[in-house]
Amino acid sequence: MQLYPPGKKELFSALLKIRPSSLLLISVVFSMISTELIVMPMSIYFHGRVTSDFFITGIVCASVVSLIVCYFLINLSGRVLAAQAKFKTLFESATDALFITDFTGKLIDINRTAYERLGYTREEMLSMSLKELDAPEAAKKVSRRIEKLQRYGHSVFESAHISKNGGIMPVEINARVMEYGGQKVIFGVARDISERKRAEKDKDTLLREIHHRVKNNMQVISSLLNIQARHIEDKQLLAIFQDCQNRIKAMALVHEELYQSNNLSRIDVKHYIGALLDGLASSLSRKPDVALTVTVDKIFFNIDTAIPCGLIITELVTNSFKHAFRKRERGEISVELRQDGGVFNLMVKDDGVGLPDGFDVENTASLGLQLVHTLAAQIGGTVEILSGRGTEARIVFEEVRSGTQAL
Numbered sequence: 199m200q201l202y203p204p205g206k207k208e209l210f211s212a213l214l215k216i217r218p219s220s221l222l223l224i225s226v227v228f229s230m231i232s233t234e235l236i237v238m239p240m241s242i243y244f245h246g247r248v249t250s251d252f253f254i255t256g257i258v259c260a261s262v263v264s265l266i267v268c269y270f271l272i273n274l275s276g277r278v279l280a281a282q283a284k285f286k287t288l289f290e291s292a293t294d295a296l297f298i299t300d301f302t303g304k305l306i307d308i309n310r311t312a313y314e315r316l317g318y319t320r321e322e323m324l325s326m327s328l329k330e331l332d333a334p335e336a337a338k339k340v341s342r343r344i345e346k347l348q349r350y351g352h353s354v355f356e357s358a359h360i361s362k363n364g365g366i367m368p369v370e371i372n373a374r375v376m377e378y379g380g381q382k383v384i385f386g387v388a389r390d391i392s393e394r395k396r397a398e399k400d401k402d403t404l405l406r407e408i409h410h411r412v413k414n415n416m417q418v419i420s421s422l423l424n425i426q427a428r429h430i431e432d433k434q435l436l437a438i439f440q441d442c443q444n445r446i447k448a449m450a451l452v453h454e455e456l457y458q459s460n461n462l463s464r465i466d467v468k469h470y471i472g473a474l475l476d477g478l479a480s481s482l483s484r485k486p487d488v489a490l491t492v493t494v495d496k497i498f499f500n501i502d503t504a505i506p507c508g509l510i511i512t513e514l515v516t517n518s519f520k521h522a523f524r525k526r527e528r529g530e531i532s533v534e535l536r537q538d539g540g541v542f543n544l545m546v547k548d549d550g551v552g553l554p555d556g557f558d559v560e561n562t563a564s565l566g567l568q569l570v571h572t573l574a575a576q577i578g579g580t581v582e583i584l585s586g587r588g589t590e591a592r593i594v595f596e597e598v599r600s601g602t603q604a605l
């Protein structure tokens with residue numbers, strides 16, 4: 199593809215648009231000139247005078263020849279100039295910065311927006327290369343990006359330019375390899391995305407604030423339950439309150455993780471499960487001496503997967519603390535979350551007494567294991583609970599798409 203000056207195709211289609219009246223006029227003028235200069239001297243040379251036959255044939259031939267010559271010379275150059283002017287106007291008046299560089303990153307041509315926006319003159323900017331024009335972090339990537347462009351021919355990426363007074367301008371570059379004056383060049387469109395970046399930052403701040411508030415509200419609910427629980431003497435009822443508090447904490451922790459992380463949509467699962475189990479272990483510490491082993495791969499979940507996953511772990515680990523080590527001095531609980539391609543394997547295991555004989559895990563009236571099944575279904579998982587020398591729960595699931603689940 200050729201941008202400027204126009205290519206052969208553009209010239210040819212321009213030629214077809216020449217008005218017939220102007221062609222006729224030009225050919226008449228040329229035929230008169232050629233009659234004077236060629237036909238009449240030839241007639242005199244052959245016949246000693248100007249014959250009418252020679253004269254008419256000569257005029258017709260001269261008209262045709264002049265028509266063709268005019269067609270190619272006069273109109274061609276006129277259309278070329280017009281097309282050039284049109285492209286130059288478009289190039290210069292674009293509101294995005296346009297630049298043409300060679301494959302070393304040296305600037306060959308730029309439009310007005312490009313140099314005015316960064317505070318340079320055209321001459322100053324044309325003496326620079328992309329590396330000098332880019333902010334330090336972006337400049338390091340210039341060579342790699344040019345290589346990529348040479349390989350694929352087209353590339354869109356975010357970068358940052360540095361203005362003459364040192365200001366940084368975030369830009370989105372849409373670059374393409376093109377032909378320009380017979381040589382291959384890079385043609386780039388740089389769009390100023392300062393506004394978009396500011397809006398993204400504002401949105402991030404807002405989201406962070408929301409996560410912070412949700413977490414605080416959940417903490418308030420948990421504290422209210424705590425205050426209420428002080429008036430409860432029934433141990434069973436007290437345990438129910440405590441379980442509810444732990445479930446709320448598991449959810450609050452997800453929001454805390456999110457507002458503290460750099461990425462507001464991904465939760466560092468290893469960090470989250472570590473914090474979750476620390477909290478659980480300290481709230482259930484009255485139980486026997488329990489060694490907790492945690493093995494989690496480097497995984498990042500969205501909130502819709504992290505919350506069910508955290509609640510499942512809460513239920514299963516609470517069960518182990520509560521039921522597995524009755525009448526025992528010590529025990530072991532291990533929690534494992536492994537990634538295998540797009541599939542995640544969660545395992546919560548203890549070396550306790552195991553489930554009661556004849557216990558039907560699928561049809562229990564108690565809330566805990568029912569919750570485990572419901573939450574696993576939310577993340578499209580399967581639950582398998584094995585009992586023998588201890589209890590082992592295995593849940594296999596995939597990450598759910600964000601926004602598809604509701605708790």
Ligand SMILES: Nc1ncnc2c1ncn2[C@@H]1O[C@H](COP(=O)(O)OP(=O)(O)OP(=O)(O)O)[C@@H](O)[C@H]1O
Nearest residue numbers: 441517518521522550552553564565566567568589
């Ligand atoms: N790790 C375990 N070791 C031994 N028994 C267990 C274990 N997990 C569950 N159980 C048994 O399965 C029963 C059902 O567990 P479930 O979590 O559904 O209810 P719960 O823990 O009794 O009460 P909650 O509804 O508050 O969780 C428990 O009462 C207990 O007898």
Ligand SMILES: [Mg+2]
Nearest residue numbers: 513517566567
């Ligand atoms: Mg339970």
